[in-house]
Amino acid sequence: MNNAEAASPEVPPILSMRDRAQVVNEILADRLETIIPEIMREQKVSMWVLTAREYFESPVVATMLNAESLHARRRTILIFFDPGDGKPIERLTVSRYGLGGMFDPAWNPDKEPDQWKAVADIIAERDPANIAINTSELTAFADGMTLSQYNQFTAALPEKYKSRLVSGEGLSIRWLETRTPRELEIYPGILRVAHGIIAEAFSRKVITPGKTTAEDVVWWYRQRVNDLGLKAWFQPSIAIQREGAEGMLEGDEIIQPGDMLWTDFGITYLRLNTDTQHLAYVLKPDETQAPEGLRAGIAAANRVQDALLSSYKTGASGNDVLKVARAKAIAEGLDPSIYTHPLGYHGHAAGTAIGFWDNQNGDERGDYPIHAGTTWSIELAAYDKVPEWNNQRVEFRLEENAYFDGSKVTFLDGRQTELTLIPSD
Structure with missing residues (x-):
C-alpha cells in the first residue's frame, strides 16, 4: 500500500482460474478461522x-x-x-x-x-x-x-x-467489512489491475480525439475486462466536461481536444472489488499541459480527500466523520461533496456510509460505527471555477481505494494528483 500512484501503470499478469481458486480458498479458510470467533464473541x-x-x-x-x-x-x-x-x-x-x-x-x-x-x-x-x-x-x-x-x-x-x-445484522456487517492480512497483501495488486486498465483507456491506444465517442470507451472497457477473464461489477462510465458546455456529456458525444474526461470504473477479481474515478485532459495541438485552472481543480479535490482522511476515527459514525470532514474542507475555502462508502466483497459494501451525493447532512445509513481493519472507496468531488473556461464551475470527481488501520487511512495503490494527459496528435 502507498499514497503515491504510479504514472501510466501497466496491467500486471492475471492468475489462471486454478491459481485464483487456490488463493480464494486459502483466504476463506483463514477468514473462517480468525474472523468468525472474533465477531461472534464481539457480538x-x-x-x-x-x-x-x-x-x-x-x-x-x-x-x-x-x-x-x-x-x-x-x-x-x-x-x-x-x-x-x-x-x-x-x-x-x-x-x-x-x-x-x-x-x-x-x-x-x-x-x-x-x-x-x-x-x-x-x-x-x-x-x-x-x-x-x-x-x-x-x-x-x-x-x-x-x-x-x-x-x-x-x-x-x-x-x-x-x-x-x-x-445477525452485526455479524453480517462485521464479517463482510473486515479485511485480513492476507487480503491486504493482494488488494493493492487487484487495484493495480484496475489502474492499468484506466491508463489504457485514457491513452491514444483507445482514444482518437475528434473520432472516439464516450460510448466507444465505455464498451472498450467492457471488452478489455472480458478479454482479461475478469468482471466489471457495474457498467463503466465516461463523461466529458467541456468549456461552454453544461454538465457531463456522455453517450455518442465525440471526444475533442480541450476536453476534461471523467471515468468511473470497477472490477471484481479474487472476490474483491475496486471502484475508481479518474480525470484526464485532452491536449490541444499547441498545449503541453492542462490549463492551470483544471490542475487547481484536481488539487482542490485532493485537499477534500485530505480533510476526509484526517477525520476517520474508530468508533465514530459515518455521519460524524462526514460532518467533521466537510467542516474542515469548507474552512479551507473548498466546495466539497463527500459520498464515501465501504469496499470489499461488494463494490458498495457493508458498513457505514459517509455521505451521499444527494445528501450531505447525514443519513440513517451513516449511523453505523467505523471499525479498524476495513477498506474504503474514498469517493468525493470538489467544485471549482476555471478561469481559462470563463470561470465555468467544474466538478472534479475523484475516487480512490484505501485501508483504515484504526489510526490512519492509506491508499491501496496511490491516488491521482495530476490529470492524465492525452495527446491530440
Whole structure:
C-alpha cells in the first residue's frame, strides 16, 4: 500500500482460474478461522444460522462458499456455534453437498429426511443462549433469510428457542467489512489491475480525439475486462466536461481536444472489488499541459480527500466523520461533496456510509460505527471555477481505494494528483 500512484501503470499478469481458486480458498479458510470467533464473541452470539437456496445466495453465504462451489446447492444451511470457554467455533453444513472441507457435514438425509428438523435437532443438542439469523430492516447484507425459509425454520424449532432468535445484522456487517492480512497483501495488486486498465483507456491506444465517442470507451472497457477473464461489477462510465458546455456529456458525444474526461470504473477479481474515478485532459495541438485552472481543480479535490482522511476515527459514525470532514474542507475555502462508502466483497459494501451525493447532512445509513481493519472507496468531488473556461464551475470527481488501520487511512495503490494527459496528435 502507498499514497503515491504510479504514472501510466501497466496491467500486471492475471492468475489462471486454478491459481485464483487456490488463493480464494486459502483466504476463506483463514477468514473462517480468525474472523468468525472474533465477531461472534464481539457480538455476544452463541449460534449463527445462515440459509441459502440454489442461485439465490445471501450476500454473506456467497462469500462463504469455496471457490469450486459456484452456487449454493439445493438448500444450503450453515451453522456456527460457540461452545464457550475459548473452545473452537463449530462450523457445520446442513446440506447434501460438502463445501470444500470448510464446514463439517452435519446432516444424513437417509436418517433424517427433513432438513429443517435436522437443524432443530442440532440446535436442541447444543442449547445456544441465542441464535442469530439474517434479518435486517436496515441493510440488504444482513437480510438473507427469506420469509418462506423463516417460516419453515421456526415451524421446526422447539418453542423455547423461538424467543432466543436475534438479528445477525452485526455479524453480517462485521464479517463482510473486515479485511485480513492476507487480503491486504493482494488488494493493492487487484487495484493495480484496475489502474492499468484506466491508463489504457485514457491513452491514444483507445482514444482518437475528434473520432472516439464516450460510448466507444465505455464498451472498450467492457471488452478489455472480458478479454482479461475478469468482471466489471457495474457498467463503466465516461463523461466529458467541456468549456461552454453544461454538465457531463456522455453517450455518442465525440471526444475533442480541450476536453476534461471523467471515468468511473470497477472490477471484481479474487472476490474483491475496486471502484475508481479518474480525470484526464485532452491536449490541444499547441498545449503541453492542462490549463492551470483544471490542475487547481484536481488539487482542490485532493485537499477534500485530505480533510476526509484526517477525520476517520474508530468508533465514530459515518455521519460524524462526514460532518467533521466537510467542516474542515469548507474552512479551507473548498466546495466539497463527500459520498464515501465501504469496499470489499461488494463494490458498495457493508458498513457505514459517509455521505451521499444527494445528501450531505447525514443519513440513517451513516449511523453505523467505523471499525479498524476495513477498506474504503474514498469517493468525493470538489467544485471549482476555471478561469481559462470563463470561470465555468467544474466538478472534479475523484475516487480512490484505501485501508483504515484504526489510526490512519492509506491508499491501496496511490491516488491521482495530476490529470492524465492525452495527446491530440
